[in-house]
Amino acid sequence: MLQSGKEVVCVGLLDNIHMAFASLWANKMRAILTMLGIIIGIGSVIAIVTVGDSLTGSISDSMQSLGVSNITVSLTEKSSDDSSATTTTTTGRGVSIRMFGPSQPADEDLITDDMIADYRTAFGDEITAISLTETMGSGTVPVANSSDSASVNITGVNLDYQTAESIDVTNGRFINQNDLDGTKKVCVVADQFVSAVFGEGVDGIGKSFDVTVNNKVYTFYIVGVYQYEADGTVALTSSDVTYPMYVPLTTAKKLDSAAAGYQSFTVVGSAVENNAAFMQNTEDFFDSYYTRNQSWTVSASSMETMVSTVTEMISTVQVAIAAIAAISLLVGGIGVMNIMMVSITERTREIGTRKALGAPGFAIRLQFIVESVVICLIGGVIGIIVGIALGTVGANLLGYAAKPSLVAIVASVGFSMAIGVFFGYYPASKAAKLDPIEALRYE
Amino acid sequence: MAEPNMTDTPATARAAAPLIDIRDLIKTYYIGRPNELEILHGINLTVWPGEFVAIVGESGSGKSTVMNIIGALDRPTKGSYLLDGIDVQSATDRELSAIRNRKIGFVFQTFNLIGRTTAQKNIELPMLYAGIPARARSSRAKELLAMVGMGDRARHQPNELSGGQKQRVAIARAMACNPALLLADEPTGALDSQTSRNVMDLFHDLHEQNGKTIVLITHNPELAEECQRILTLKDGRIVAERKGSGVRGTA
Numbered sequence A: 001m002l003q004s005g006k007e008v009v010c011v012g013l014l015d016n017i018h019m020a021f022a023s024l025w026a027n028k029m030r031a032i033l034t035m036l037g038i039i040i041g042i043g044s045v046i047a048i049v050t051v052g053d054s055l056t057g058s059i060s061d062s063m064q065s066l067g068v069s070n071i072t073v074s075l076t077e078k079s080s081d082d083s084s085a086t087t088t089t090t091t092g093r094g095v096s097i098r099m100f101g102p103s104q105p106a107d108e109d110l111i112t113d114d115m116i117a118d119y120r121t122a123f124g125d126e127i128t129a130i131s132l133t134e135t136m137g138s139g140t141v142p143v144a145n146s147s148d149s150a151s152v153n154i155t156g157v158n159l160d161y162q163t164a165e166s167i168d169v170t171n172g173r174f175i176n177q178n179d180l181d182g183t184k185k186v187c188v189v190a191d192q193f194v195s196a197v198f199g200e201g202v203d204g205i206g207k208s209f210d211v212t213v214n215n216k217v218y219t220f221y222i223v224g225v226y227q228y229e230a231d232g233t234v235a236l237t238s239s240d241v242t243y244p245m246y247v248p249l250t251t252a253k254k255l256d257s258a259a260a261g262y263q264s265f266t267v268v269g270s271a272v273e274n275n276a277a278f279m280q281n282t283e284d285f286f287d288s289y290y291t292r293n294q295s296w297t298v299s300a301s302s303m304e305t306m307v308s309t310v311t312e313m314i315s316t317v318q319v320a321i322a323a324i325a326a327i328s329l330l331v332g333g334i335g336v337m338n339i340m341m342v343s344i345t346e347r348t349r350e351i352g353t354r355k356a357l358g359a360p361g362f363a364i365r366l367q368f369i370v371e372s373v374v375i376c377l378i379g380g381v382i383g384i385i386v387g388i389a390l391g392t393v394g395a396n397l398l399g400y401a402a403k404p405s406l407v408a409i410v411a412s413v414g415f416s417m418a419i420g421v422f423f424g425y426y427p428a429s430k431a432a433k434l435d436p437i438e439a440l441r442y443e
Numbered sequence B: 001m002a003e004p005n006m007t008d009t010p011a012t013a014r015a016a017a018p019l020i021d022i023r024d025l026i027k028t029y030y031i032g033r034p035n036e037l038e039i040l041h042g043i044n045l046t047v048w049p050g051e052f053v054a055i056v057g058e059s060g061s062g063k064s065t066v067m068n069i070i071g072a073l074d075r076p077t078k079g080s081y082l083l084d085g086i087d088v089q090s091a092t093d094r095e096l097s098a099i100r101n102r103k104i105g106f107v108f109q110t111f112n113l114i115g116r117t118t119a120q121k122n123i124e125l126p127m128l129y130a131g132i133p134a135r136a137r138s139s140r141a142k143e144l145l146a147m148v149g150m151g152d153r154a155r156h157q158p159n160e161l162s163g164g165q166k167q168r169v170a171i172a173r174a175m176a177c178n179p180a181l182l183l184a185d186e187p188t189g190a191l192d193s194q195t196s197r198n199v200m201d202l203f204h205d206l207h208e209q210n211g212k213t214i215v216l217i218t219h220n221p222e223l224a225e226e227c228q229r230i231l232t233l234k235d236g237r238i239v240a241e242r243k244g245s246g247v248r249g250t251a
C-alpha cells in the first residue's frame, strides 16, 4: 500500500519532458539566454572538429595519391643556435650574417650528381628509385585554331621520376636515357592537355607545340601522354587548369642555365617499413659531405612526417579551441544551474503542492533534472547545427569538402546531457528536500 | 483543561476503527532556540470514517497547523497520531509521501493548481505519483472532471478558469487517488457566497454519495453549521465541540 514504486520514474518521464518544455516555453527569452553558453561551447567544438577533420581528411587523401613512402632529401640550414653563436663571435671575419627568413644555398652547397651516384652505389638494393627534378616554372601554350591558351607547369625529370611519382603513361613512352643524353626537346604531357590544345580525340604523339616560359619560346615534341588526375584543388573551367608537363632533366637544366646540383630530390625506398631507419642512414650518408659546410646540411623527410607535422599542428589548435569551449561550457553549465535555482525559487509553491499531492523527493528531483537536461540538450542541438554550419563554411573557405564528425556530434549530445545532469543535480536536490509546509507558505 | 466529550460520534461510524486518532498532540516551533514557541498544547481528536467535521477558531489559533499534521505534511513534536492505523510519527519521508498520495486529498484556500498545466493534467498528477498508467489516469481524470461539472474544461489551464472553477478542479484532483480522507483548509475563503455554496455542495455530495471523510476549516459559521461536528480551536487547544446539522444549507 505504501510502496511508492520506482515505476513512477518511467511513467513520469514523458510528462516531465512535456512539463520541462512547457516551463521553458513560458520563459523563452530566458531559456535562450541560458542556453547561449552551451550553444557557443558545443558550436565551437563542432565547428573546429569539422574544419580540422576536413583538413586532415583531405591531407591524408592527397597523401595517398602522392605516395606515402617517398622520402624527400633536401638541403636545410644548420640549426639557428649554431649560426647565431657563429655570427656573434666571428662577425669581424666577414662571416655572412643571416637575416630572418630562408636563404638560398650557393651553387657549391648543392647536392651533386656524384654524391647521388655514390649514394646509389652505397645503398644499392635499398633504393627503388631516385627522382631528380628541375622546375622550369609555368608556361603558356596557344590552342590550335583559337586565341585561347593552355597553361602548363614544366618540370625537368630523370628516368626514376616515373616510378617515384607513379606517372601512368597511356600513349607513347616516358622520357628515356637517350633524351637525357641528347638534351632533347621532347616532353610527356597530360591527355587532357592534348585534347585542350589539339582537340578531342587527336593522337598527340609526334606533335610539336610552342610554349612560352619567362618570355622565351621553346618548341617541344610530344613523345608520351599520361593520364591526368585532377587533384583536390577546384577548377572553375578547364582553361584554369595548369597541366604538369615533363621534359628531360638535362634539357631543363640547359634551358634554365641552372647549376649542376640539386636542392632536393626524392628517394623511394624498397622497404616501406624500414623508412625511418633508411631516412636516418640517408642523412648520415650525406652528413659526411657537409660536416665542414658552415650553413647547410641535408635532411630527409617523408610525406608521412610532413603529414604528421600538419596533423599535430591542427590538433594543437583543436586542443586550444577545445579548452576555450570547455570554459564556455563550464560557464554555460553554471548559467543553467543559476537559472534552475531561480526557477525553483519561483516555483516553490508548485513544489509544495506537488509534495502535498504525494510526490516523493526523487520525483521532484527527476522533474528538475529533466528540465535542466532539456535546456542543455536544446542548447547542444542548436550548438551542433551552428557548429556544422560554421565548420562547413570554414572548410569551404579553405577549399575542402566539409566532413562533419559523427563522433563529435554524438559526443556533444551526450556531453550536453551530462552537463544538464551535473549542473541540474544540486538545484533539483534542493527542490526535492524542500519542506512541504514551508514551500506551500512561500509568498 | 477538560477535554471535550469525544464519544458523541455517529452510530454508523463508531463500529469501525477511527480514521484519525490524535492523542496529546503538541507542536512546537524553533525547538531548542530561545524563541521556542509551542503552538498546539495537547490536542486530542478522533475522527471516524464517514464523518464530516468542521474546525473553526480565530485566526492564529492553530487550525492550519493541526490540519497540516492531519495531512501528514508535518510531524507532531510530541504525542501520537494514527492515520487509518498507521503511525505517522515514525513514518519515513517516503512513507509520508505515499500516505499523502493514497490516503489524503488536499483542497487549499488558494487552489494551488499547477500553472501552465491543463485541468486534466492537474488532476492526473496524484495518479502520476501513484504510478498509475497514462490511459487509466486520463480516463479517471475525465470522469472526475465530469463529476465536478467541468467536463468541458479539461484542456483549460488554470489562468483560463474562474476561482470557483479552479476550486472544483482542485477538489477533483484531491479525489484522484480515491483517498478516504479529504482535508480542506478554508476552501471557500477566496470565493463569493454563491460560488462558496456550490463548492460546499460538492463536499456534501462527496460525503453523502462517495462516503468520504471530510475535515474542513472555515471562517464561515453558516458553512460550519452544515457539518456533522464542529470543533472550536483557541490558542492551540480544542475548547469546544458540538454537533452540527449535517444538512446542506440553502443560502
Ligand SMILES: Nc1ncnc2c1ncn2[C@@H]1O[C@H](COP(=O)(O)OP(=O)(O)OP(=O)(O)O)[C@@H](O)[C@H]1O
Binding pocket: B029, B037, B039, B057, B058, B059, B060, B061, B062, B063, B064, B065, B066
Ligand atoms: N513555520 C512556522 N514557524 C513559526 N510559527 C508558525 C509557523 N507556522 C505557524 N506558526 C504560528 O502558529 C500559529 C498558528 O498558525 P496557523 O496557521 O495554524 O493559524 P490558523 O488558525 O490557521 O490561522 P488562520 O485562520 O489565519 O489561517 C500562528 O501564531 C503562527 O504564527
Ligand SMILES: [Mg+2]
Binding pocket: B063, B064, B065, B185
Ligand atoms: Mg490557516
